[in-house]
Amino acid sequence: MTSDDTAPAAPGLPGPLDQGGSPPARSLDTLAALHPEQTEAVLALLAAAARADGQQAVSEQGRLQLRGGARDGVRHLLLSVQDRLVGYAQLEDTDPVEAPAAELVVHPEHRGHGHGRALGNALLAESGKRLRVWAHGGHSAARHLAQVLGLTLFRELRQMRRPLTDLELPRPKLPDGVSVRAFVPGEDDAAWLAANAAAFAHHPEQGSLTQRDLDDRKAEPWFDPAGFFLAFRGGELVGFHWTKVHEAEAGAGALGEVYVVGVRPGAQGGGLGKALTAIGLRHLAERGLPTAMLYVDADNKAAVTVYERLGFVTHETDLMYRSES
Template sequence: MTSDDIAQPGRPRSLRTYAALSPEQTEAVLALLAEAARADGQQAVSEQGRLQLRGGEREGVSHLLLSVDGEDGELVGYAQLEDTDPVEPPAAELVVHPSHRGRGHGRALGAALLAASGKRLRVWAHGGHSAARHLAQVLGLTLFRELRQMRRPLTGFELPDPVLPEGVTVRTFVPGQDDAAWLAVNAAAFAHHPEQGSLTQRDLDDRKAEPWFDPEGFFLAEREGRIVGFHWTKVHEAEGLGEVYVLGVSPDAQGGGLGKSLTTIGLRYLAGKGLPTAMLYVDADNKAAVSVYERLGFVTHETDLMYRTET
């Protein structure tokens, strides 16, 4: 653990970095995130980032806590830095409590992230709000990536019957039995994707332990007993949303329509649960995937932006 105390007129500001958070610190961060989500209409830290708050130390992950009135004072800001990609710069997410914005806390967190990363940094701005864009400019970051959230209704639309390639069958995921095989196919399917392609057994276990996990909505496509594709769905009960959570096809099975068939199977499953709307995330520059989803009735709902230092 390291510390960096920053002077602020009237209320001293303390910024400290931890390899792991205590249960009390974790709860404080989650409360801050909840307040920010209520004000902003979306989470400032991704699902992966929220999962990494718990469970002790994780290789390459650090947590920055910004408080006022000293080390044990009120938590007003949080940032997470993940340095696990062997090629890309470290990636970060940050948030400031809604009632403490406009006082330089975001800039302080950003400056600390730049220092910790050796000025090689990528930062997510979920929702692409104007304040985040301004902070990126102040920190000297440039737009690097656009992640779209797309949605479509699940009611009043006819979903076509899926047509699977010859020799392919579909079943649901069996926890424990399918873990290693699925992780291998996921890594191959997302070799180009720094977050999804690097999932580990611990990451999968984190998700299996979540209340939303349901193997009945996790579909595996097999050919001759080998997994060649998958569609993992997720239900957001409170929001009434069904998510195309992860959809992947093994490189040697691409181009035969399996991805579209798996998408349809998952959407029909979500519609059968009575959910009114489906959502998914896709990179804006993945033109082929965007085109497939648009043909299935999806339209862009909002965007997340990633900024980075100049390389």
């Protein structure tokens, strides 16, 4: 186990504690909404952390929730030293059953001074010690800070990848009576939200998406309805595969993502999910993308097996920790 004063910095839960002496003076504000200047400061901090760590410390949903004013159940924690933003955390308390979920990050230039622990303790206080925290990448420093905060491992989310340059999938075979077409913004919103809620009733993060959440994604530069496939039986939307393209950034090439695949409960078991997955992968390959990625819970053995058979292997792992309260 890495000692408190030598734990390396890492994304997500940035674990270093104070390296002796008194911690630097800091202030912490908890806000329901950010004004534009605060939003830009947080985005700049996240970008600096992503450059240093090679991955985002705050999820797509968390980044979308930085803009657009207050959102039910969402709070922002800003940690500053001498009026400079050095740490950020977001707490989302929207699940009617599970404890509030959080993500946090410290600016790479300000790690090693206890700011991660300060944010973690603030999150515990805000949540009444009922807390779940994501550690993207699952690094040793994140595990160390989780232990210091009294959190235990709760969930493992795998990012899996496979090359698309050698994609050899049989022609997708749709169940009888099912046809597939692209999503039409505005016309298909309500039907997709209903199908998504039904397909992911067991998965509150995905199944609880609202029109506002959908609109946020439709407004993103990556949104392309041509890569959002809907499967209909008669007039009923019974399944979908929404793909996403991550454009090339410094140090990383472009990626295609199996963003979300869902099938209504009554249409499951007939091969629709497999066919939709193949349709989306073919679309990404035809766009010339070299690699596809997806996220799947490690304990979803059936899905992991399906994706392994499609040639996906685990690339990295995100861990979620929770309090015992």
